Amino acid sequence: EVQLVESGGGLVQTGGSLRLSCKFSGFTEDDYSMGWFRQAPGKEREGVSCISNDDGSTYYADSVQGRFTISSDNAKNTLYLQMNGLTPDDTAIYYCGAVRGPLWGIPKYGMTYYGKGTLVNVSS
Numbered sequence: 001e002v003q004l005v006e007s008g009g010g011l012v013q014t015g016g017s018l019r020l021s022c023k024f025s026g027f028t029e030d031d032y033s034m035g036w037f038r039q040a041p042g043k044e045r046e047g048v049s050c051i052s053n054d055d056g057s058t059y060y061a062d063s064v065q066g067r068f069t070i071s072s073d074n075a076k077n078t079l080y081l082q083m084n085g086l087t088p089d090d091t092a093i094y095y096c097g098a099v100r101g102p103l104w105g106i107p108k109y110g111m112t113y114y115g116k117g118t119l120v121n122v123s124s
């Protein structure tokens with residue numbers, strides 16, 4: 001059974017940083033690509049960043065490029081999202097996702113599996 005459990009969200013001031021973690025189980029990262037999506041109040045879920053399982057290529061939404069960094073630690077079965085320079089526009093529930101196979105960008109239709117999410121709240 002695929003399980004994804006996010007942590008690391010919280011309240012932070014504009015310009016601050018947070019590191020999100022996603023502990024995964026039920027699959028190996030060799031077979032699955034992973035990523036982060038977010039959903040702000042009243043908005044649709046959007047892709048933030050992804051990492052492909054075949055060659056480790058990373059992809060970022062334009063809105064977070066240069067501020068966020070995705071990484072993974074296979075030994076710990078954990079995916080990370082380092083978020084710097086946060087603004088109120090980054091306020092959202094952040095979800096970790098997984099999909100079988102490689103990626104060539106942030107998938108338009110999202111992932112197959114998601115965790116329950118962790119809330120990031122950036123105050124002005």
